[in-house]
Amino acid sequence: MISGAPVTLSLEASVLETLRGFYALWPYLILVAGILLVLVVDWFQSSAKSQRVSWIALLACLGSAVSLTKLWPTVLDRPVLLGWNALVFDPFSVFFSLFFLVATFIVITTSRTSKELAGRRMGEYYALLLTATLSAAFLAASQNLVLLYLSFETLSLSSYVLAGYAKDRREGVESSLKYVLFGAVASGIMLYGLSLLYGMVGSLELRDVAKMASQPSLSFLLVMVLLMAGFAFKMSAVPFHFWAPDVYQGAPTPVTAYLSVVSKAAGFAVFLRFAAPMLGVPLFSQAVEEMPKELLFAFLSLLWILATLTMTFGNLVALRQTDIKRLLAYSSIAHAGYMLAAIVAHNQAAYEAVVFYFVAYAIANLGLFFAAQVIHADKGTFDIAGFRGLVHDSPVLAASIAVLLWSLIGLPPSAGFMGKFFLFVALVKQGIASSIASFYYVLVLIALANSVISLYYYIGIIRQMAFYEPSTMLPVCRPTFTARFGLATAAALIVAIQLYWQPLTDLSRAATGSKTPVRAVASYGLVNSTPPRNLAVGDQQ
Amino acid sequence: MLTLYHFLLLSAIVFALGIAAVVSRKNAVGVLIGIELILNAANINFVAFSRFTEHPKLIAGLAQPAALEGQVFAIFVIILAACEAAIALAIIINLFNTFGSIEIDEAQTMRG
């Protein structure tokens, strides 16, 4: 491994470092192997049995996740750098990789039973899904603008195809068209911003970019605005949210769930990675480069406005939706707004809150999209009318859906409440510490008012389920035991997190670097003359 | 003599043209061409910055200016632009098969 800093390592140390690097790459290699295997095996399958390759995809996810958990203690001790510092495996990126893998695992499981995907050749589908996950993981880990753009595009390209996977359905085609055109424009604008950034900084490494931020310049803010196009597109935040409702509605439901969780989380991860050092609160070994006060405030104001617009717009438009997937699309826009609001607080608690919030959001969203899929399978509609009187069809299903919706509102007892709670704690904390307290308090009030608005449409679904008799026009919904079990588990998890959230906060704290001692600030851990103590090689014994 | 600013001006004009095409075109292929313009504007920037900027930073072991990065980036962008065009064109063909047109406004089944 060749270091970016002109420091000579002893032979022994550099060999050890290289081994460490390979060890860190292992989970991703498993994923790559999975992708190739899925494609190859699918060639030898008849189309009817194509669904079988999902087992390989599941195994790849599982294997990758297991080796990531083994990697976790190593990176907790000291981040691993790879590829001329282009990739950094610190708890942040490893946590997000794990998060993506778990979500992908769930999406694959739900894809297996999806009626929208039934009868198609599934090899490419799973290969694309895994590719998207791999690039999302790299996106969260990238320290270099080339890699950042590469993984960003790979994630996008796979998603475009996935969104239009049901290529004979009009909605599917329309959604993938809108997605690809919108995504290409957004990433093009971001790329233009990256090129200007490169010219200003003279380097493609994120840490140099962060250094740039400490020099006041208006053009830097302009570049940030251009870059926000790409990030906002992935987060589905205003003003780059227009694709979300159509794509969410038109794509196959498992893909929608994937987009709403993995793709969005990847957007937040890379944005945090990018912006954290400039906001003055770095992740792990990132160098602190504080922006000058005026520039910081301008940037925060930009985020403030985006957050406010995003949540308000999402919630207000969600009020008049009748299609459950479209409604959840707007709701997911609104949730992006809440998380952006946390980033405005730009303190450690805020990052933790974002991570916590994302887990709560992911459980609820994966569950709800799966529920929509289950109901669609029996009733043939994604209209909210399909939820009518669901409690008579299947009380377990209805109760689980109610709990998940409850969590999205942010009412206790649910994980969503704790997520909002931590989010507000972060903002209030910053407000108390800051001289412009009302800047943060007003944001809290807006977010709270938005929760009240969101109550209306989420409760609307609960009302449909509990207060009405089922429509006689539609067939009865008879979910399988697995479906009921899966949803009940999600609901139980939501409540369990409320009752005992300590593990999750510990995790989010570790993932954003509160407890991990920052050892090698300047050089990403490569200048230590003594060999690292906790080596991967040692771990395997 | 050509300076960096000439290239930047050129790329800014190309970028603006690209955005204009994206916004005004109703034809999916027209929009795609606009996107390619945007990507190429960025490419001009990368190459120009890489050619005109002096960088003290060295990659250890290699006695070359690190500014080569920009040109590498440009090559990556060309590759990705090709992938993107391939996927977008595939989707547009699919659009034509389904809707019988490649006008974007034809594909408006979902609203709300």
Added chain:
Amino acid sequence: MILALLIIVLLVGAVLCALADRVDRRVVRWTALIITSVDLALAIGVATLVSQGPIVFRLPWLPSWGASLHFEADGLAALMILLTTVLGVVAVLISWEEIERRSGAFHVWLLLLQVGILVVFLARDALLFYLGWELMLIPLFFIIGIWGHEDKQRAAFKFLLFTFGGSIFMLLALLYVYVRHLNLGMGGTFEIEELAKTPLSASEQWWVFLGLFIGFAVKIPLFPVHTWLPDAHTQAPTAGSLILAGVLLKTGVYGLIRLAIPLAPQAAEAFAPLIIALSLIGIYYGAVVAFAQRDFKRLVAYSSISHLGFVVLGLFVGNAAGYQGAVLQMVNHGLATGGLFLLAGIIQHRAHTRNLEVFGGLWKYAPAMGAFLLFFAFASLGIPGTGNFIGELYVIAGTFQLHHTLGALAALAVLFAAAYSLKLFLSTMHGPTARPWRAFKDLHIHESVALGILCVGLIAVGLYPKLVTQPLYFPPDRLVPTTGRVPERVIRAEAARGSLSSVSRMRSKSFSLDHEVVLVSEASK
């Protein structure tokens, strides 16, 4: 342990009811009745034990966040849980015939509703309190929305929207104090007693109190934010109305006593004039509007607003008499208004209408029902011998101590109460028979039992008010907040921190502590 048992029994009961639903409706009812009776027995146990000292149950929950499962019962809490469990039994009894549809789910929600209420009354951990607070919303939302009357869904939603809207301000205030406490290096804690020690500046207190007050005022409900109450009451099934009027509204008052005043005592003092004004407006507004109603339940609902105005008035006049009166009224209102709602439900079940204009002459058909209605209507207007008389007397006396004009205003309001109470009785039981009520049966045995329980309670409090006022001074070693304005606990905390100047300032007020201690000893004689 007994406190945890109170809640566990209900939770187990909810599970049992859900299971029993698969067998038969009758099994569900009996299960619910037994469970609530067991809970009542436990509550009586708590009420007797509490005279020897506070009962504390404490389990670590999330120590690094400073959250613990801290339940504590003192006299006030014991009174409130006694009221809750009594009404719990009554609620099951009165739903015996009324609830025919999805009876299992109904009883599950009914029991869970009580869980939420008990958590609110017992929690000494702010987070736990808030959890209980929001937990009360869910069951009642479904009880109103599924088993309610004609316009149930709108009412259920309005209820949810108002209370949730109010509670977010409360959450924000609690959060602010939490973070403030954390930032001072005092560590994160949700213990209310610890949070109360956070030194807040006057303006901070002002905001914190405002936030908490909005949350509680919606629940009480005080005058400008009361509009959800008549709808919710009118549309709810009888048991829902009963619990709603009987205990749910009191959680708002209780929250003021337990949270708002201890956390922001100075702000409470600053807000007192405004709150007194609002509650006086509420008293008159509720009474006048009640008189104009044609709907039985709506009339009682508006009378509730009037009665709760008395409670808040008593709390904020800032002397022991007012405080005792407030608590007395909380109990009495729970019993008397509960009784009226029961009768409303019983009559509606038979007549399929609540319109007072079509009733009349019912005494002929149902003398027992008439007698009960007479009793509860008279209790509601505060006739001597019932608890309401004593409660109102205390509140009015307390108000007189503060200011004569205000006292006179409060006293005059009793006349208004007489007007609507008598209207209620006369238009149902007396007068010409407006319709030939053929199948109008008198009370069933379980209905009589339910009403009888409330009756006995009211008379007992009326004849022996020490039943209520004495427990207020349990535990004896620690005075519970004797005044609305300056709780003793806070004064002690202040003194412990050495800011004696503010204590002496408080002591020099006209409602000095010495005076209160005298009243206390009088009450406990």
